[in-house]
Each structure stands twice: as structure tokens, then as C-alpha cells.
Amino acid sequence: xxxxxxxxxxxxxxxxxxxxxxxxxxxxxxxxxxxxxxxxxxxxxxxxxxxxxxxxxxxxxxxxxxxxxxxxxxxxxxxxxxxxxxxxxxxxxxxxxxxxxxxxxxxxxxxxxxxxxxxxxxxxxxxxxxxxxxxxxxxxxxxxxxxxxxxxxxxxxxxxxxxxxxxxxxxxxxxxxxxxxxxxxxxxxxxxxxxxxxxxxxxxxxxxxxxxxxxxxxxxxxxxxxxxxxxxxxxxxxxxxxxxxxxxxxxxxxxxxxxxxxxxxxxxxxxxxxxxxxxxxxxxxxxxxxxxxxxxxxxxxxxxxxxxxxxxxxxxxxxxxxxxxxxxxxxxxxxxxxxxxxxxxxxxxxxxxxxxxxxxxxxxxxxxxxxxxxxxxxxxxxxxxxxxxxxxxxxxxxxxxxxxxxxxxxxxxxxxxxxxxxxxxxx
DNA sequence: AATCTCCTCAACCGCAGGCTC
DNA sequence: CGAGCCTGCGGTTGAGGAGAT
Numbered sequence: 172x173x174x175x176x177x178x179x180x181x182x183x184x185x186x187x188x189x190x191x192x193x194x195x196x197x198x199x200x201x202x203x204x205x206x207x208x209x210x211x212x213x214x215x216x217x218x219x220x221x222x223x224x225x226x227x228x229x230x231x232x233x234x235x236x237x238x239x240x241x242x243x244x245x246x247x248x249x250x251x252x253x254x255x256x257x258x259x260x261x262x263x264x265x266x267x268x269x270x271x272x273x274x275x276x277x278x279x280x281x282x283x284x285x286x287x288x289x290x291x292x293x294x295x296x297x298x299x300x301x302x303x304x305x306x307x308x309x310x311x312x313x314x315x316x317x318x319x320x321x322x323x324x325x326x327x328x329x330x331x332x333x334x335x336x337x338x339x340x341x342x343x344x345x346x347x348x349x350x351x352x353x354x355x356x357x358x359x360x361x362x363x364x365x366x367x368x369x370x371x372x373x374x375x376x377x378x379x380x381x382x383x384x385x386x387x388x389x390x391x392x393x394x395x396x397x398x399x400x401x402x403x404x405x406x407x408x409x410x411x412x413x414x415x416x417x418x419x420x421x422x423x424x425x426x427x428x429x430x431x432x433x434x435x436x437x438x439x440x441x442x443x444x445x446x447x448x449x450x451x452x453x454x455x456x457x458x459x460x461x462x463x464x465x466x467x468x469x470x471x472x473x474x475x476x477x478x479x480x481x482x483x484x485x486x487x488x489x490x491x492x493x494x495x496x497x498x499x500x501x502x503x504x505x506x507x508x509x510x511x512x513x514x515x516x517x518x519x520x521x522x523x524x525x526x527x528x529x530x531x532x533x534x535x536x537x538x539x540x541x542x543x544x545x546x547x548x549x550x551x552x553x554x555x556x557x558x559x560x561x562x563x564x565x566x567x568x569x570x571x572x573x574x575x576x577x578x579x580x581x582x583x584x585x586x587x588x589x590x591x592x593x594x595x596x597x598x
Numbered sequence: 599a600a601t602c603t604c605c606t607c608a609a610c611c612g613c614a615g616g617c618t619c
Numbered sequence: 620c621g622a623g624c625c626t627g628c629g630g631t632t633g634a635g636g637a638g639a640t
Contacts, residue, residue: 187608187634209625225626226609261628276629277607 184218188227192217196224197232230271237269241278249275250283254297 184192199215205228208221217224241249245267252263260272260279267275284294293300 185610207625221625222611222627223609229627230608258629272628273608280630281606 183212183220183223185223188231192219193227193232196227200228200232230273235269236271241270245270246278246283246286249279250287250297253279253283253294 188196195215195217196211199211203214205211205225208225211217211221211224212219215224219227248267249263252266256262258276260276264270264272264275279294287294287297288300291300292298
């Protein structure tokens with residue numbers, strides 16, 4: 172591979188990041204925010220180009236990332252979004268909190284394409300593969316990499332109908348995804364910073380695919396039609412909704428029979444599991460807290476985050492500069508109703524600090540603690556799980572048995588543990 | 599046990615668009 | 620208005636791991 176032009180100017184490092192570099196970058200951004208990325212390496216004392224720092228932050232270090240394998244519901248949503256948006260990974264990622272465009276792109280290229288082909292669906296067009304395609308288009312990397320444009324006509328009934336068929340194999344309910352609605356602040360949140368007016372989505376949907384160049388638009392992100400306010404008042408049939416594409420109707424509009432076949436059927440329980448939705452009424456402890464306790468989602472309309480030094484880029488990629496301690500207190504462990512327990516756990520994890528939490532040291536520390544004190548280990552794992560879930564994924568863990576919690580937390584750290592040997596080579 | 603093949607995913611590249619001067 | 624810089628995006632690469640032989 173060649174080297175980016177900015178990397179020629181100095182002897183800049185390339186390749187995998189070492190734990191030390193991660194720590195420097197994390198410390199810098201935690202304290203000062205990223206500001207101008209091109210100045211970050213210098214200020215943080217890194218021999219990297221700004222672009223590399225930005226990528227590392229976005230794809231790996233930022234604290235609102237959801238780690239671990241994609242759930243079936245997430246995969247289904249990606250497929251459905253891809254049918255509408257094509258290879259606009261950043262816009263697809265915007266609908267999947269905690270997931271990066273890179274991650275989704277990789278998943279698509281490595282897994283989903285293959286699965287679709289196995290089901291006889293062309294991953295590019297979302298239409299059934301012809302017999303010739305099935306015989307000739309072996310799901311190899313080489314053929315995938317040279318495949319053509321994947322822009323899809325959203326009005327293609329074949330494509331969506333076909334997807335519906337696929338998706339119905341894995342989900343039963345016809346409920347739609349809830350979404351944050353500025354008129355209903357208590358509405359569970361999927362991707363609050365990215366929410367756009369419905370009209371905007373329709374406009375873009377109408378125009379977007381006819382002009383593929385809009386793909387690179389850095390303008391407003393699509394408001395995906397799945398994201399209907401659900402159970403917080405039915406806006407369907409009122410105002411502009413009455414004339415909308417059927418995609419906009421939710422299940423409470425019984426005049427719209429198409430929705431259950433067009434949209435991905437996902438049950439509320441599945442949503443709360445895979446998408447981290449915090450369905451409010453049934454959980455008093457976290458009731459309606461999906462938004463309030465999710466400070467890592469940087470809402471441009473939120474005064475608390477508007478003072479950033481930030482670039483004008485994607486809010487979901489942003490991060491409000493806070494000290495490690497304040498992050499831990501305010502975001503990682505927002506158990507304001509737990510009382511003393513909070514102090515204990517904050518103190519416990521404060522000693523690990525962010526890079527440790529994110530990398531091997533944390534694993535080592537927890538392993539050591541496990542040897543000494545199993546219950547302490549449990550606390551840390553649960554606490555860290557809460558970090559991931561509280562702000563982003565809400566109450567998934569609360570529905571799991573303790574053993575499942577440990578397993579899930581363990582899975583979550585698999586990536587980091589796998590990196591340990593490699594990381595220590597740099598030391 | 600050694601080697602080969604395939605797969606995953608972190609990180610890179612080039613380009614487009616926005617912003618500033 | 621255009622040049623230069625910066626950011627963000629999508630496509631692509633290649634190292635390393637896992638599984639097969």
C-alpha cells in the first residue's frame with residue numbers, strides 16, 4: 172500500500188496501534204476533544220497522521236462503541252437498510268448506535284453477502300439470483316470485490332418483497348422500530364443525533380437514488396422510515412403522514428396493509444435486546460432513561476454538548492470532552508439511584524482508567540481480581556457491561572441470567588484479549 | 599505437526615465536498 | 620473565484636487467526 176501524502180512529510184507510523192498510542196490518543200481527546208484532527212497527533216505526542224488518529228478514534232476508541240458480535244436483528248436491519256440506501260455505510264451505521272460504518276461494511280462484505288447468496292438473493296440488487304447467477308457467482312472474495320454498484324431502486328417491490336421474505340424467517344412480529352421524536356422526548360432512542368424529519372427522508376428517498384452522486388453528501392442524514400414513534404401517540408394519518416409513502420405508516424394504521432410485508436418484522440423484545448432500546452414503562456429503574464443516561468450520544472441540540480471545539484462532522488462520532496473521572500461518574504456508571512454502590516464502583520474502575528478498560532490491562536486486572544475475589548470481578552464485568560448498555564443499549568443485561576451476563580461480557584472483550592499478544596510485541 | 603487456504607477486520611488510500619483565505 | 624486545507628466517505632488491502640488437509 173502506498174502512504175498517504177500527509178505521511179510523507181514526517182516519518183509517521185503506520186499499521187496497528189499500540190496500547191501506548193491508544194492511551195495517548197484517548198487521554199488527549201478525553202481532556203481536550205479532538206478539535207482539528209490534523210493537530211491531534213502533534214498535541215497528543217503521536218507519530219501518526221491526523222487521519223489515522225481520527226479513524227482509530229471513530230472505529231475503535233470512542234466510548235460509545237458497542238462491541239461484540241452483531242445480533243440477528245442488527246443484521247436484518249442492515250440488510251433492509253442496504254436495500255434502501257445501497258452502500259452508504261455511514262448512513263446505515265447512523266441507524267445502528269454503537270456500530271461503525273467500517274464494521275458494518277466489513278460485516279456486509281464478509282458475512283451478509285454470503286448469507287444472501289445462499290438464500291438465492293443478489294446482495295447488490297436484493298433481487299432473486301437467476302439460476303445462472305447462482306451457478307456462476309460463487310461467493311468468493313474476488314467476485315465480491317469486483318462487483319458493480321449496489322445502488323438499489325428503493326421503489327423496487329421485488330427487492331423489498333424479497334427481503335421481507337428473507338427477514339420473515341427470523342422474526343415474527345410486525346412491530347416497527349421506535350425512534351426518538353423531538354415531540355416525544357421520552358421516546359426510546361436509537362440514533363438520536365441523526366434523527367431527521369420524515370419529509371427529509373422522503374425527499375431524499377425520492378431523489379437520492381436517481382442521483383447516486385448524492386451518496387457522498389455530507390448533508391443531513393436520512394431519517395429511516397422504520398423509526399416511527401411507537402406507543403407514544405400515533406402520528407400516522409395526520410399532517411403530511413397521510414400522503415406518505417406506505418413506508419411511513421406504523422402498525423397502528425390498519426389501512427396500511429403493506430407495512431408488515433415491506434418492513435422488517437421485529438418484536439419489541441427483540442428490539443430491546445439487539446438494538447438496546449429501553450422500553451420505558453416496564454423498567455422503573457431505567458424508566459425513560461435511555462436518552463438521559465446516554466451522554467455519549469452527542470446531540471447538537473443538547474446545550475451540554477454544543478460548546479464543543481468540534482468539527483462540524485457527524486455528531487455520533489463526537490465526544491464531549493470530559494475528564495476520565497467525570498466520564499466514569501456521569502456516563503459509565505450512571506447509577507444515581509444506587510447510592511453508595513456507585514461510589515464504590517466508580518472508585519474501583521477509576522484506577523483502571525480508559526485505556527485499561529479498553530485494552531489488555533483491564534482484562535489482566537479483571538483476571539487478577541477474579542483469582543482474588545470473584546464477586547469483585549463480577550462487579551467490574553457488570554459495571555462495564557452497564558457502560559455499554561446503559562447509554563447505548565439500555566436494559567439488555569437486566570434480562571439475562573448471571574451466567575449469561577458473564578458470557579456476554581466475556582464475548583465483548585474477546586477482541587481485546589485477542590489483541591494482547593500482538594500489542595505486547597510493541598513493548 | 600506442518601502447511602495450505604480461507605476468512606475477518608483494522609487500517610490504509612483516493613476522492614469529493616465544504617470551508618477559509 | 621480559485622487554491623489549499625480539512626474532514627468524511629466508500630473501496631480496498633493485507634496481517635493474522637482459524638480451520639482444513
